[in-house]
Amino acid sequence: MIAALTGRLTFKAPTHITLDVQGVGYEVFIPLSTFYSLPDLNDLASLKVHTHLRDDAIQLYGFLTQDEKDAFVLLTSVSGIGPKLALSVLSALSVPDLASAIQAGDVDKLATVPGIGKKSAGRIALELKEKVEQLGTPATAAADARWASPSRLEDDALSALVNLGYRPADVKETLKRVGQRTLSPPALTDLIREALKDLTRG
Structure with missing residues (x-):
């Protein structure tokens, strides 16, 4: 089993990256x-x-902190929650918020996360209530990606x-609201983070 990877970042997107480790490219979600x-x-x-x-297939899922990885493993232990849904949860909620x-x-x-209905949210709350105490606080993520064009940023x-x-309709409306209260073009990661706050408030 691969437990950690260190390599040259050759591709990155909000959902997956490619790490070059001694000439071998690993796709990591x-x-x-x-x-x-x-x-x-x-x-x-x-x-x-x-x-x-x-x-x-063998799929790799990568995380900045051990707490995020532990939270992912806990989430996938819940009936009906696979890796894709677990990533959606961690994308919408920080480990402390979760x-x-x-x-x-x-x-x-919990049900504000895409793909997580009330029943799934109830299972997460019920099955993990006694287990989440083992999770600590993740490191604060730093945003560094900036775009010159606001339209490209929003796209x-x-x-x-x-x-x-x-x-898409909900996202467009949310991005419009975020843009109206932002004085200058934000970093891509800041824009996504602010939009997620609105979206997860339902």
Whole structure:
């Protein structure tokens, strides 16, 4: 099993990256919380990795912190929650917010994540309530990606959020609201983060 990877970052997107480790390119799926803190292309990146075995493939999931990886493993232990949904949860909620929602039994908060309905949210809250105490606080993610064109910025944010499962119409309206209260063009990661705050408030 691959538990960690350090290599040259040759490709990055909000949902996955490619790490070149001694000439071998590894595709690693990531949550937005990890995307926020990725270095520039061709710089070295280090991730905690969970190896997911399927009948037809071996998939790698990478995380900036051990807490994120632990939260991912806990989420995938819940009936009906696969790796894709677990990444969606970690993209929408920080580990502390996730832990707080589970401990409080806040099904409505959990159900704001795309793909997580009330039943799935209830299972997460019920099955993980006694387990989330083992999670600590993740490192604060730093945003560093900036775009020269506001239209390109919004297009990239729209694509990232739609890939997470949000409806295009909802995302466009949310990005419009965020833009109206922002004095200057934000970093892509800041724009996505602010939009997610609005979207997860339902």
